[in-house]
Amino acid sequence: MSENNVNENAQTMADALNSVETVHIGDTVKGEVLAVEDKQLIVGIEGTGVEGVVPLKELSTQPIDDIRSVAKVGDEIDLVVISTIGKDKENGQYLLSKRRLEAQKVWKEIQAKFDAGETITAPVTSVVKGGLVVNAGVRGFVPASMVEDHFVEDLNQYKGQELEFKIIEIEPSDNRLILSHRAIVEASKAEARKEIFSKLQAGDIVEGKVARLTNFGAFVDLGGVDGLVHVSEIAFDHVDKPSDVLKVGQDVKVKVLAVDEDRDRISLSIKATLPQPWDNIESEAPAGAVLDGTVRRLTSFGAFVEVFPGVEGLVHISQISHEHIATPQDVLKEGQEIKVKVLSVDPDAHRLALSIKALEEAPEGAQQENNSQPRNNNRGGDRPKRNNRREERTSIPAEYQQDDSGFSLGDMLGDALKDFGKDDK
Template identity: 65%
Template sequence: MSESENKDLLEALNSVKEVNVGDVVKGEVLAFDENKQVIVGIEGTGVEGVVPARELGVKADELEDKVSVGDMLDLVVISKIGSDKEGGSFLLSQRRLQARKVWDDIEKKFENGETITAPVTQVVKGGLVVDAGVRGFIPASMISDRYVEDLNQYKGQELKLQIVEIEPSENRLILSHKEAAKEEREAQRKEAMDKLTVGETVEGKVARLTNFGAFIDLGGVDGLVHVSEISYDHVNKPSDVLKVGQDVKVKVLDVDEEHGRISLSIKQTLPQPWDEVGEKIAEGDVLDGTVKRLTSFGAFVEVMPGVEGLVHISQISHKHIATPNEVLEPGQEVKVKVLSVDPAAHRLALSIKALQEKPAAEKSAPKKNNNNAKKVEIPEEETGFTLGDIIGDELKDQK
């Protein structure tokens, strides 16, 4: 062998790269072995390596459909198998190289405070598993800023995620959807509120119930129906008449964008009880009723859902009583006679004593002069009755 040939051989041998675990190399597909592995020639080394189907991210029976002889693959060296350099072989992986690139990308985003998006692939005890190119985990406490009862609703969803913790060497990636969920809900809330108009009737779903009312989901934003706006009939607890998940129609009473509050009414979407009074109640009718409230001047008796009439103290009993609660109590069932009815003014005058037998002998009460006139309680709310209606016979007694 000439000197020049020796020199060329020496240079060729020196140009052969040494292969180490962790190196990123290029491999040319040479063949497929009986173990469903790809045999590759590692570029610039003169040695071969094997790539199992799982390290290509494909099923063994699909290997030859996904890879062809002559293809050049980017690979990472996992380990060395064999002892001599010429006959030595290396275990290589394409999947782990791709994962390494994903980890590098995620680490950069973590350092820059950026978010990532990933689909939820699995619901497990304590949280959600996502595919971010590598396996990521969202603890249940980081899924939303509100309690989530059923995590299965997230399966298959693409979520915007913050990177909480990352450790590639341990394949550890902890993510959070809490802040993104809050932002999404705020955007939905603003969009939904912008569409609402005071006075309109919309459809919603009962989201949750409290002692003071019901929160209705209007599609991105919740509004409150106060317990007093649920029904024209008296409601002790919202749960007595409503159920979570129930579809309801509500009227928009107020939209406070500054504080994010929406006031709603269910009862104002229903027929007004007083609209039917003129057809159903007439002077002289005898009705069954329930004592709702007692005042110093009489008792308010409900005769239809949402319709109350006044039994003046002078119409409660033939006997003299100082206060209505001497003979009546809230919740008591009574029969009443209709003395007068004025649906337009929401006024219904009733009598209990008109249905009672009048005592055989009644002593007339002594007349009182104006100096000893009784104090009369004026109701704070609108009852539909005038001061004269409330004072009743007491004005006659003073003549």
């Protein structure tokens, strides 16, 4: 071989060596797939003359079941150099990643959305202690306190769901992405609240869904805003606990009692949408009818007995027993089941006069006493006794002279008024 040929070959080798690029950790390179193995790819790094390895977990930000479904021999892939393998850098291999290169792009996109105040949508992949893990192209974490605007006991219900999130904190260098779904829920409810409060008025009949149950009532979702149905507004009959008659998720019709936007409160009633208990009272409780009832309240002048849900009648003290009793509490107690006879009914005034003694046979002594009681037409000798009777008649406390049930003083005195004034004739 001539000297010229030797020099030319040497120059060619030198040029080839000079053309080989040096590979550095963190470089973005292009690799050609040379072999596909079960858990990795073997690639040739373009322009370097060296090979690299791409492990299965470094192929994509998404889970991969079959490596051959995402790569084949001859494919060219953009990769980032993670580290070296072996001490011989010239002939050694490099650890490469496609996933981290994709993640870099994702971090830039998320950062741009964070800066612009935009939200992201991502699926929940798992539930861990303290919150949720989501796949936003990179791993995101949602603390339990940022899942909803109320406490959630079981977070497993969110697994597999795709939710919208607000970006709370982002730090790509630490692979830290904190997200909040609660912020989305609160913003949505705030918008819905504004719209609902602008339209809702007292007296409206609307439909809603039971959202929560407490001991004092039920919260009903009206489409983004919760209103409260107090336990006393659930039904006309007595309700001990809302959970006895309602369940979460139940559709209900409610009447708006009051709207207070400043205090963010809406008062609702279910029973106001139900048939009124006094509507057919004349046919259900005509004079002379015998009904089953429950003693609800005892006062000094009588007992209020519930005969239908939401319908109470008064058994005046004079109608409790043929025998003299000092107070209704002497013979009755609240919650007691009794039978009563209807004396009179006034549906317009919501008044029902009832009697217990009308269903009992009067003792012989009481009948004789009533039949033998003389009428006193003498204005002189019996004046002190008549004054005593008048004093007894007017001894009902003032607060009971117009009870909140609608019964007047005359209703409460009952039979005691029948003979009033006869002695003066």
